[in-house]
Amino acid sequence: MRLGYLHLPRFPLQRRLVESRSWVGRPAVLWEMIRGGKRITFASQAAQGAGVRPGMTLSEATAREASLLQAPHLPEETFEALLGLGESLLTLSPAFQVDDPEGLWLDASATHLSGGEEGWGEAVLAQVESQGLQGRVVLADQAFTARALARVEGLAVRAIPPGAEAEALAPLSWRVLAEGMKGTFLDGLERMGLTTVAELASLPPGALLTRGGTQGLLLQRRALGLDRAPFVPTPLPEKLEERLSFDWPATVLEPMLFGLKTLVDRLCARLSGRRRAAMRVGLTLELEGGDAALLSISLARPTRAAKLLLELVRHRLDGVSLEAPVVALVLSVEEEGPDPGHQRLLGAGPDGEAALEVVLSRLAGALGDEALGTVALRDHHRPERAVQAEPFRPPSHPTGLGLIPPDRTLDGAGPQASPTEQSRPSRLLTPPVRLEVQLRGESLLGVRLSGGWKRTLGLAGPERLAGEWWGKDAYARDYYRACLEGVGWVWLFRDARDGGFFLHGLFD
Amino acid sequence: MAAAEEKTAVTIEQLRARIRKLEAAPREEGSVLTTGVQPFDGLFPGGGLPLGQTVELCGEAASGRTTLALRAIAAAQREGGLAAFVDGPGQLYAPAAVAQGVDLPRMLRVRLPEPERLLWTAVQLARSGAFRCVVLDPDGTGVHPRAPEIKRLQDAAFRGGTLVLWLSTPRRPGEGTVRIGLEATAEGLRAEVRRSRQGGLGAQTWIPWEMLWPVLRSSGAQVGPAPLLPPRPEELSTVGSGPHRSGWHGHGAPRPGRDMPLPALGQMLGERPGRRPVRTVVPVGDGPLR
Numbered sequence: 142m143r144l145g146y147l148h149l150p151r152f153p154l155q156r157r158l159v160e161s162r163s164w165v166g167r168p169a170v171l172w173e174m175i176r177g178g179k180r181i182t183f184a185s186q187a188a189q190g191a192g193v194r195p196g197m198t199l200s201e202a203t204a205r206e207a208s209l210l211q212a213p214h215l216p217e218e219t220f221e222a223l224l225g226l227g228e229s230l231l232t233l234s235p236a237f238q239v240d241d242p243e244g245l246w247l248d249a250s251a252t253h254l255s256g257g258e259e260g261w262g263e264a265v266l267a268q269v270e271s272q273g274l275q276g277r278v279v280l281a282d283q284a285f286t287a288r289a290l291a292r293v294e295g296l297a298v299r300a301i302p303p304g305a306e307a308e309a310l311a312p313l314s315w316r317v318l319a320e321g322m323k324g325t326f327l328d329g330l331e332r333m334g335l336t337t338v339a340e341l342a343s344l345p346p347g348a349l350l351t352r353g354g355t356q357g358l359l360l361q362r363r364a365l366g367l368d369r370a371p372f373v374p375t376p377l378p379e380k381l382e383e384r385l386s387f388d389w390p391a392t393v394l395e396p397m398l399f400g401l402k403t404l405v406d407r408l409c410a411r412l413s414g415r416r417r418a419a420m421r422v423g424l425t426l427e428l429e430g431g432d433a434a435l436l437s438i439s440l441a442r443p444t445r446a447a448k449l450l451l452e453l454v455r456h457r458l459d460g461v462s463l464e465a466p467v468v469a470l471v472l473s474v475e476e477e478g479p480d481p482g483h484q485r486l487l488g489a490g491p492d493g494e495a496a497l498e499v500v501l502s503r504l505a506g507a508l509g510d511e512a513l514g515t516v517a518l519r520d521h522h523r524p525e526r527a528v529q530a531e532p533f534r535p536p537s538h539p540t541g542l543g544l545i546p547p548d549r550t551l552d553g554a555g556p557q558a559s560p561t562e563q564s565r566p567s568r569l570l571t572p573p574v575r576l577e578v579q580l581r582g583e584s585l586l587g588v589r590l591s592g593g594w595k596r597t598l599g600l601a602g603p604e605r606l607a608g609e610w611w612g613k614d615a616y617a618r619d620y621y622r623a624c625l626e627g628v629g630w631v632w633l634f635r636d637a638r639d640g641g642f643f644l645h646g647l648f649d
Numbered sequence: 650m651a652a653a654e655e656k657t658a659v660t661i662e663q664l665r666a667r668i669r670k671l672e673a674a675p676r677e678e679g680s681v682l683t684t685g686v687q688p689f690d691g692l693f694p695g696g697g698l699p700l701g702q703t704v705e706l707c708g709e710a711a712s713g714r715t716t717l718a719l720r721a722i723a724a725a726q727r728e729g730g731l732a733a734f735v736d737g738p739g740q741l742y743a744p745a746a747v748a749q750g751v752d753l754p755r756m757l758r759v760r761l762p763e764p765e766r767l768l769w770t771a772v773q774l775a776r777s778g779a780f781r782c783v784v785l786d787p788d789g790t791g792v793h794p795r796a797p798e799i800k801r802l803q804d805a806a807f808r809g810g811t812l813v814l815w816l817s818t819p820r821r822p823g824e825g826t827v828r829i830g831l832e833a834t835a836e837g838l839r840a841e842v843r844r845s846r847q848g849g850l851g852a853q854t855w856i857p858w859e860m861l862w863p864v865l866r867s868s869g870a871q872v873g874p875a876p877l878l879p880p881r882p883e884e885l886s887t888v889g890s891g892p893h894r895s896g897w898h899g900h901g902a903p904r905p906g907r908d909m910p911l912p913a914l915g916q917m918l919g920e921r922p923g924r925r926p927v928r929t930v931v932p933v934g935d936g937p938l939r
Contacts, residue, residue: 497731500777504759504770512760515753516743528743535731535755558748564864567715567749569742598835629711629833630858646742648862649715 143258144372145234145249146287147265149226149276152243153219154183157212159273160385160403168206171214172199182214212388216242221384225407226272228377231414233264236374244288246372249280262298272410281306285368289317306366311339318363326353338364377415382473383407390429390466394458397426397467401454402447404472409447412474418443420534421476424454428465436461439510441501441533442494443478449495453502460506501533518562522608523616524645525571564604564622566632566646573643576633588625588633588642595625607637622648682728682782682812684720685750686861688854689840692829694847697724700781703806703813705825705844710788712831713838714816715741716749716861718784721814723750730781733757733774737767737790748862764790768798775813776805786816787823799824 149155153171158164168188172179179199191206203209219242227237227245233255234247252261262278269276281287281301290299290309301309310317315338319327329352335341342364349357362368383404391397401424412418420443426434438453454472505513514530521527577589587596602621609615617637624630632646681697683690690697698704698721706714722732732755734741739760743753757780759770764787771785783806787794794802803826806813817823819830828844837857842849 496777497779500773500779501757503773508759508761508763508766508770512762513757514760515756515758516741516746517753518743518747524742530758531754533757535757558744558750560864562744563748563862565742565744565748567719567742567745568710568738568740570740624833624835625711627833628709629713630862631711647711647715647740649711649713 142372143249143252143280143282144284144287145247145252145262145265145278145280146240146284146291147230147245147247147269147276147278148288148291149243149245149269149274151183151185152223152274153214154185155274156219156222158185160400161388162399163388164210167210168193168208169210169212170199170202171212173214173216218384221378224375224378225383225411226269226274227375228414229272229407229410230265230268232416233261233268236372238284238373239375240288244276244291246284246287248372248374252280258300259298262300266297268410272406281309281366283366283368284370284372285363286310286366289313289320289363293317304366307342307364310364310366311337311342313338315341315360315364318360322356322360324353324356326356329353380473381408381411381415381477382471383411384469384471386469387467390468392466397458397470398451398455400470401472402451404470405447405451405454408472408474409445409450412445412477412480416480417477418445418480419450419474419476420478421474422450422454423471423473423475424457425471425473426461426463426467427469427471428463429468430465432465434461434463437475437510438502439505439532441497441535443480444494444498445480446495449498452495453498456499456502457506522606523614524565524569524606566630566648568647568649570645570647573634573645576642576644578642585621585623588623588644590625590628590644595628597623598626599624603635606634620645680810682721682724684717684724686717686720686856688856688860689717692840692842692849692852692854693827694849698812698814699827699847700812701807701810702827703803703815703823703825705815705817705823705828706831707817707819707822707828707843708831709818709833712833713856713861714831715786716745717831718786718814718816719746719749719751720861721812722746722756722782722784723752725780725782725812726750726752726755728781731755731757731779732782732784733759733780734784735759735761735767735771735774735786737761737764737785737787737792740788741786764792767792768794768802771813772798772801772805775802775809775811778809778811780809780811782812782814784814784816785823787821788816788818793821794824796824 154169157169157171164185166187167185168191169185170181170188170193171183173182181193181195181197181199181202184193184195184202188202188206188209191209193202193205193209199211203211220239223239223241223245227239227247230237230245230247233251234249235251236248238246240246247265249258249261252258255261255264258280262280265278266276277291277295277297279287279291279299279301281290282303283306286301286306286309290301290313293313315330315335318338318341330341341360344361346358346361349361353360359368385400385404387396387400391400408419420440422438422440424436424438426436428434436457438457440453444450501513513533515533515535516528517531519527519529579586579588579594585597585600587594589595600621600623603619605617605619607617618634619637620632620634622630623633630648631644632648633642633644635642680700681693681695682700683697693699706717708714718734722734725732727750732751734756736758741758746753746756757774759774761767761770767785767787767790771783774780774783802813805811813825815823815825822828825844826846827842830841830843832839837855838861839853839855841853842851844850
């Protein structure tokens with residue numbers, strides 16, 4: 142199986158530089174609490190230039206460089222970040238394995254779709270660079286070989302032909318083979334004067350096994366390119382979520398927007414990798430003091446366009462007032478759907494989808510999400526319950542013969558309305574308005590409406606609706622369509638419970 | 650060979666620039682939406698409701714305004730556009746919209762918690778250009794827009810190439826670029842152009858109800874003062890008072906509107922088989938109503 146290893150030198154620090162512009166070009170380190178002390182785990186090139194090295198204590202590093210920027214390194218966040226990066230590469234690689242904290246193994250079995258192994262590697266790097274990161278890619282048959290070669294300085298993309306692993310590893314220091322190993326055997330090898338992998342590979346296997354046991358054998362198998370460490374794909378998280386913490390609590394919009402752009406880019410890259418699109422996005426603003434403000438953005442049409450999502454989030458933030466500064470942002474996909482793709486029609490406006498989403502977002506921000514929606518029919522006999530509100534998610538208009546839904550005709554018209562729908566008024570009064578009526582025998586002469594008597598000019602019906610006798614909401618109504626003088630056609634009913642008349646609709 | 654490629658690239662770039670220019674420009678006023686109600690469409694010089702303008706449909710509560718607006722929405726959707734209904738009173742009834750050809754999932758309905766935002770909402774929708782038809786229904790909300798808001802709405806309609814339909818009443822008229830007065834009678838609608846900058850002022854037409862609701866033509870017959878079907882005595886006495894065994898309620902009872910036939914109005918009126926039914930709508934004349 143062909144594997145690609147993507148090495149991202151000092152990945153946690155690279156990620157930090159993307160999130161905090163103020164760190165770019167300055168000496169900076171990330172540290173971890175190790176044995177009760179703060180020890181440097183990653184140091185930027187500027188910090189290394191000042192003599193700061195990983196493994197140093199933070200106080201020692203600060204003594205060497207007074208202007209050192211520092212932040213704690215959170216391994217779980219790094220793992221999540223690598224996971225997100227792997228997801229964004231799913232369009233190129235069907236599976237990946239996280240190699241915390243600086244790399245990913247990628248399934249490179251479909252490189253022919255990207256112009257060969259070199260082209261595939263370049264595509265991977267292009268995707269990584271679009272997220273502000275830098276890395277190197279090596280393709281090989283063994284996971285260890287790919288990783289070892291990617292971690293040393295060299296070409297941005299390198300493909301090791303099958304069977305040439307030992308040759309490729311030969312000039313490297315034999316120490317690359319011993320990563321993660323400890324023991325006196327390794328010191329012995331050092332004392333023997335070994336320098337390269339080739340020299341170690343040429344030692345008699347029996348002697349290595351005798352002196353170093355399994356450690357010695359493993360070293361040589363690695364040197365010969367025979368290591369068979371399995372590729373174990375990392376499972377994808379169920380929820381798509383990205384988080385960003387600020388160095389200082391944000392009190393104005395600008396730093397938040399910068400952070401949001403980073404989050405949106407990452408989230409959309411992950412959606413793109415999964416071939417999914419967001420239908421509802423949630424933004425949590427974590428405030429100083431422990432409180433949080435939640436914002437939800439519903440989309441009319443599924444999208445994974447970062448520009449559009451960022452604009453919608455910005456619109457939503459416009460009218461928000463917060464009680465405390467923001468310390469962190471969490472952006473999550475609350476509802477997702479398949480990515481429908483997007484094909485613009487000739488004559489369609491530029492960013493036509495964006496215009497729709499932006500205006501809906503602006504209205505939702507001003508009026509509330511519940512103000513916007515559409516209505517759908519329900520299979521219910523009681524007229525006022527025959528409709529229900531639904532989110533507004535209009536399907537795209539069909540653009541070709543093959544795309545016309547089966548229930549629609551060529552001109553876009555929907556299916557024929559049922560007789561019931563054809564007999565319903567265009568306006569429904571909820572609740573129905575009790576009417577004062579004038580009867581002669583069983584003839585309806587007129588009704589009192591808007592303070593005056595309206596003569597009945599015509600009448601049709603009844604349509605007898607009754608039901609829900611098993612509950613408290615039992616109803617039995619005789620519906621009539623009546624034409625009232627000076628008003629027009631109305632929909633009224635006589636309630637069987639008390640014989641009273643009610644105005645329920647208008648044929649407006 | 651290189652020269653030919655260069656020429657092609659220049660041509661493509663010129664075409665791109667032209668498309669960008671066309672897309673950035675507001676839509677032409679000439680395009681119209683035809684409702685399919687020919688007498689009504691004939692009132693407008695272009696043969697339909699003009700896009701990019703505010704058209705006011707002014708009439709009483711049941712004068713066919715909403716139905717005509719729904720027809721316009723259906724027309725906008727047939728052309729691939731979206732539509733929005735700013736429902737001030739919250740009375741729009743979806744089954745009737747379906748009957749008029751509206752594709753419900755592609756119609757945004759805005760229910761406002763504050764009626765004061767009614768006009769602002771319509772301006773946003775119209776200006777976005779994302780909706781081909783926006784219906785503004787401020788009926789019963791008590792909203793009375795000021796002149797700058799009305800101007801903004803008209804500008805938004807023009808800018809977005811959107812048809813804005815404003816449903817108003819004679820007591821509280823709107824400020825559309827075009828105003829169509831609607832008056833309901835027993836047989837149909839009388840429509841008249843009461844305001845227009847494009848000619849046709851004073852033009853009138855007659856729209857039979859059957860053109861809007863075919864069901865009004867085929868729903869029975871009666872002569873003289875309109876009789877009602879007397880409710881069944883057992884219904885009046887038993888509904889809502891517990892389990893029933895009258896044959897009308899309970900398990901096995903006919904389900905209304907599905908497997909229970911509606912009462913035949915003709916039989917009730919003494920109609921004989923084979924006799925041709927008379928029209929539904931018959932004036933009562935000078936009845937005893939005083």
